[in-house]
Amino acid sequence: MRRKGKMNSLQDILYHFALGTGTHDFPALFGDVKFVCVGGSPSRMKAFIAYIAEELGLGSSGGDYPNICAGTDRYAMYKVGPVLSVSHGMGIPSISIMLHELIKLLYHAKCSNITIIRIGTSGGIGLEPGSVVITRQSVDATFKPQFEQVVLGKTIIRSTNLDEELAKELLQCSKEINQFNTVIGNTMCTLDFYEGQGRLDGAICLYNEEEKLQYLKEAYDSGVRNIEMESSVFAAMCNLSGVRAAVVCVTLLNRLEGDQISSSHDILVEYQQRPQKLVGYFIKKSLGKV
Amino acid sequence: MRRKGKMNSLQDILYHFALGTGTHDFPALFGDVKFVCVGGSPSRMKAFIAYIAEELGLGSSGGDYPNICAGTDRYAMYKVGPVLSVSHGMGIPSISIMLHELIKLLYHAKCSNITIIRIGTSGGIGLEPGSVVITRQSVDATFKPQFEQVVLGKTIIRSTNLDEELAKELLQCSKEINQFNTVIGNTMCTLDFYEGQGRLDGAICLYNEEEKLQYLKEAYDSGVRNIEMESSVFAAMCNLSGVRAAVVCVTLLNRLEGDQISSSHDILVEYQQRPQKLVGYFIKKSLGKV
Numbered sequence: 001m002r003r004k005g006k007m008n009s010l011q012d013i014l015y016h017f018a019l020g021t022g023t024h025d026f027p028a029l030f031g032d033v034k035f036v037c038v039g040g041s042p043s044r045m046k047a048f049i050a051y052i053a054e055e056l057g058l059g060s061s062g063g064d065y066p067n068i069c070a071g072t073d074r075y076a077m078y079k080v081g082p083v084l085s086v087s088h089g090m091g092i093p094s095i096s097i098m099l100h101e102l103i104k105l106l107y108h109a110k111c112s113n114i115t116i117i118r119i120g121t122s123g124g125i126g127l128e129p130g131s132v133v134i135t136r137q138s139v140d141a142t143f144k145p146q147f148e149q150v151v152l153g154k155t156i157i158r159s160t161n162l163d164e165e166l167a168k169e170l171l172q173c174s175k176e177i178n179q180f181n182t183v184i185g186n187t188m189c190t191l192d193f194y195e196g197q198g199r200l201d202g203a204i205c206l207y208n209e210e211e212k213l214q215y216l217k218e219a220y221d222s223g224v225r226n227i228e229m230e231s232s233v234f235a236a237m238c239n240l241s242g243v244r245a246a247v248v249c250v251t252l253l254n255r256l257e258g259d260q261i262s263s264s265h266d267i268l269v270e271y272q273q274r275p276q277k278l279v280g281y282f283i284k285k286s287l288g289k290v
Numbered sequence: 291m292r293r294k295g296k297m298n299s300l301q302d303i304l305y306h307f308a309l310g311t312g313t314h315d316f317p318a319l320f321g322d323v324k325f326v327c328v329g330g331s332p333s334r335m336k337a338f339i340a341y342i343a344e345e346l347g348l349g350s351s352g353g354d355y356p357n358i359c360a361g362t363d364r365y366a367m368y369k370v371g372p373v374l375s376v377s378h379g380m381g382i383p384s385i386s387i388m389l390h391e392l393i394k395l396l397y398h399a400k401c402s403n404i405t406i407i408r409i410g411t412s413g414g415i416g417l418e419p420g421s422v423v424i425t426r427q428s429v430d431a432t433f434k435p436q437f438e439q440v441v442l443g444k445t446i447i448r449s450t451n452l453d454e455e456l457a458k459e460l461l462q463c464s465k466e467i468n469q470f471n472t473v474i475g476n477t478m479c480t481l482d483f484y485e486g487q488g489r490l491d492g493a494i495c496l497y498n499e500e501e502k503l504q505y506l507k508e509a510y511d512s513g514v515r516n517i518e519m520e521s522s523v524f525a526a527m528c529n530l531s532g533v534r535a536a537v538v539c540v541t542l543l544n545r546l547e548g549d550q551i552s553s554s555h556d557i558l559v560e561y562q563q564r565p566q567k568l569v570g571y572f573i574k575k576s577l578g579k580v
Contacts, residue, residue, distance in 0.1 A: 002494045012491065015551045016380075016483075043363045073333045074380065090306075090364065093381025093519050097483045103493035141440040150431040151485045152497055152505040191481075193306075193387045195441045201302065203393035204292045204530055207442055215442040229383050240494055261305045 014101040018071030030109035034082040036116045042076035042087040049078035049085040095230040099237045116245045119275035122228040124251025135187040135247035138231035143222040147232040160235035166246045173282045185225030189232035199259040248275045304391040308361030320399035324372040326406045332366035332377040339368035339375040385520040389527045406535045409565035412518040414541025415510045425477040425537035428521035433512040437522040448526035456536045463572045475515030479522035489549040538565040
């Protein structure tokens with residue numbers, strides 16, 4: 001938490017989680033959390049909690065994991081042992097609301113030594129589809145490692161640094177499991193999926209293929225290996241809050257070769273499991289269970 | 291559609307809807323759509339389709355409305371007669387992905403004379419909670435009626451004009467149903483719910499109450515009556531695509547009096563039905579059923 005003043009309300013309502021300090025015992029519910037994994041899709045984050053539960057030998061007999069945020073459909077949240085799994089929707093504003101409430105949740109629960117990892121999907125640049133990118137730096141659409149934010153009408157710039165050691169540890173984990181290509185590279189974070197990422201197949205597109213490819217090649221030359229829509233504010237907020245953080249995204253396609261995600265459902269499902277496998281192994285290893 | 295070139299792929303995959311022209315007959319499925327209502331929450335958009343079905347005398351006997359986007363959990367989509375109801379998640383990037391794919395869907399389905407209305411929730415400024423705001427202009431966090439977007443790394447500015455006639459028609463509908471306070475006013479669209487809207491209760495807050503109130507009062511003086519997170523790109527994209535559009539949001543609280551949404555669940559549920567009632571009446575009236 002980075003706050004000018006103390007919060008002075010009698011209770012704190014985390015509106016978009018449908019949780020509140022007046023109605024929920026945060027230390028009892030969340031006090032043992034050490035790893036928080038976040039991702040866009042609610043069903044993917046539910047699948048992740050079932051996977052990690054199995055991996056840690058904490059699987060429930062019925063295989064059922066209740067949604068802690070069942071009182072709302074804004075986000076979904078699941079927990080097993082020291083692992084919390086939370087969905088964040090798509091885009092910077094959506095993940096930023098979730099992170100404000102998540103950081104407050106961890107604070108109210110008196111958690112310490114937390115590691116937060118975003119496990120997501122992305123478009124790759126110059127990589128075989130299915131490759132996993134661990135983010136070195138999150139950069140904006142002009143390839144600068146910064147996040148611009150407007151606060152009280154004024155633009156401020158925040159650093160998007162991520163934990164270097166953690167990125168290296170994750171790369172080492174990928175080498176140990178040795179199942180798919182993983183690289184450390186820069187991740188470009190955009191505010192739009194179509195025009196913002198130079199796609200030619202949006203409803204609005206006022207540039208041509210040559211201009212698109214030139215932009216993507218400039219991105220590649222600056223060190224960008226994948227493009228997604230949440231990493232910059234994720235890095236900035238974790239940074240400001242002093243939380244160790246990483247971004248691990250699989251690439252669903254190579255943007256130098258096309259715009260549409262047209263791989264079969266089964267292949268895409270397998271790709272989306274790769275960040276889960278990598279981060280699952282990392283958590284097991286961190287807990288001395290490998 | 292506003293495109294430099296023709297789309298040249300054999301089929302168009304609307305990835306985030308899990309629909310595609312190669313697998314779905316768009317004219318048969320959507321050709322009769324005349325009204326599209328969009329809102330953040332999937333469950334609210336499902337409730338809306340059930341409500342409008344009743345109102346139009348098109349209610350299904352079982353009261354069940356299947357999710358057309360059941361193949362994904364990114365968005366939910368429902369249809370009854372000429373009305374399509376689609377969720378868009380929270381924030382500009384999330385609604386922008388949905389709108390790209392929605393505009394392509396309507397184009398492939400050969401729809402014409404479409405009206406798109408966003409029915410949402412917002413924070414009010416200087417209004418009794420529960421008041422409904424019909425947006426005159428969507429303005430940015432510095433109160434300018436524009437939407438800044440980065441395309442191929444360059445910032446471009448788009449107009450956020452909305453249809454004046456449609457706003458007046460909607461206000462007239464509210465007078466006719468006469469159940470809650472409705473005003474036409476400017477809507478501020480921000481990229482963040484906490485710092486971006488001057489809240490004091492986020493995980494990060496580096497300003498004080500006086501600075502916050504000064505900002506909100508400046509917003510009020512410039513004509514802003516509510517704050518939400520999607521209207522600017524919604525207005526810009528509908529504008530560019532030549533679609534008649536309106537934004538109708540209920541205010542859940544008066545931001546001059548606080549930051550937390552602490553009204554009871556039942557009161558909030560009733561507030562959230564107000565834009566649905568207003569737009570439902572408007573659709574009935576447009577179809578000559580009032």
